[in-house]
Amino acid sequence: MSHRFSKRRDWFVCHDLGDGIRHIEEPFYHADYRCNIFLIEGEKFDVVIDSGLGVASLREFLRPWSENPTLIASHGHYDHLGSNWEFENRWAHAGEADILAHPTRENTYADPVLKTADFCALPWDGFDANDWQPRAAPATRILQDGEILDLGNRSLEVIHAPGHSWGLICLWDAQNRALFSTDAVYDGEIFDFLPCSDVPTYIETMKKLRALPVEVAYPCHNQILDGERFRAVIDAYLETK
Numbered sequence: 370m371s372h373r374f375s376k377r378r379d380w381f382v383c384h385d386l387g388d389g390i391r392h393i394e395e396p397f398y399h400a401d402y403r404c405n406i407f408l409i410e411g412e413k414f415d416v417v418i419d420s421g422l423g424v425a426s427l428r429e430f431l432r433p434w435s436e437n438p439t440l441i442a443s444h445g446h447y448d449h450l451g452s453n454w455e456f457e458n459r460w461a462h463a464g465e466a467d468i469l470a471h472p473t474r475e476n477t478y479a480d481p482v483l484k485t486a487d488f489c490a491l492p493w494d495g496f497d498a499n500d501w502q503p504r505a506a507p508a509t510r511i512l513q514d515g516e517i518l519d520l521g522n523r524s525l526e527v528i529h530a531p532g533h534s535w536g537l538i539c540l541w542d543a544q545n546r547a548l549f550s551t552d553a554v555y556d557g558e559i560f561d562f563l564p565c566s567d568v569p570t571y572i573e574t575m576k577k578l579r580a581l582p583v584e585v586a587y588p589c590h591n592q593i594l595d596g597e598r599f600r601a602v603i604d605a606y607l608e609t610k
C-alpha cells in the first residue's frame with residue numbers, strides 16, 4: 370500500500386526536554402487534539418511513545434536522534450497510532466491489540482473527531498481529513514501490567530491504566546519519579562465518555578496512579594505536569610465522580 374506523506378519539513382517540532390527525553394508534536398493540528406509523542410533515549414534501545422497522525426514520516430523525523438526506536442503504543446486512537454506501521458518493533462497491551470491490527474476510521478475515532486477545519490496548515494494541498502485512513506500495524510510484543518522494560522540507563526514499568534480505553538498503558542520511571550501518563554492523566558477535559566471508556570474502571574486507575582510518588586508527568590495531551598498539578602487533576606476528576 371502506498372502511503373502519502375507530507376513533504377513539509379516543519380510538520381513536526383521537537384522539544385529537547387533534557388535527560389534523554391524529547392517531546393515531538395504536530396503544531397498544525399488543533400492543540401486540543403494533537404498528541405504529545407515522546408522519544409526516550411536508552412543505552413540498550415530507544416523508545417517512542419505513540420506516533421501521531423501519520424501524515425508525515427515520524428521515522429524519518431526521528432532519525433537524527435534514533436535509528437530504530439521501539440514503538441510503544443499507549444492505545445489505538447487515531448491521533449496516537451498514525452505512524453505505528455513505520456516502526457518494526459511495536460509493543461502494546463493486549464487490550465488494544467485488535468484495534469492496532471484492524472484499525473478503522475470508526476474504531477480509532479477519526480470518525481467523527483478528525484476534521485480538516487482543525488488544521489491551521491495542511492500536510493499537503495487538498496488534504497481532506499475525511500480521506501484519512503489508519504494503517505494496520507499489529508503489536509509485535511504484548512506488554513503485561515507490571516512488566517519492567519530495561520533500557521539500560523533507565524527502567525520503565527508498564528502500568529495498565531484502563532478507563533479511557535481498555536488497553537491503555539502508562540510507563541513509570543520509578544527512579545526518576547516520572548510518569549508517561551498518556552491519555553490517563555492530562556490537563557483538560559477527561560475523555561471517559563467514549564464507547565471504549567468505562568468510568569468505574571477509570572476511577573480505579575486514577576486512584577492507582579495517584580498513589581505513585583510522581584514528580585513529573587508527561588501526558589499525551591496538553592502541557593507537562595509537575596507532581597502537584599498531576600495530583601490536582603486526579604483529585605478534580607475524583608471529586609466530580
Ligand SMILES: [Zn+2]
Pocket residue numbers: 444446533552
Ligand atoms: Zn485516546
Ligand SMILES: [Zn+2]
Pocket residue numbers: 404446448449552589590
Ligand atoms: Zn489522545
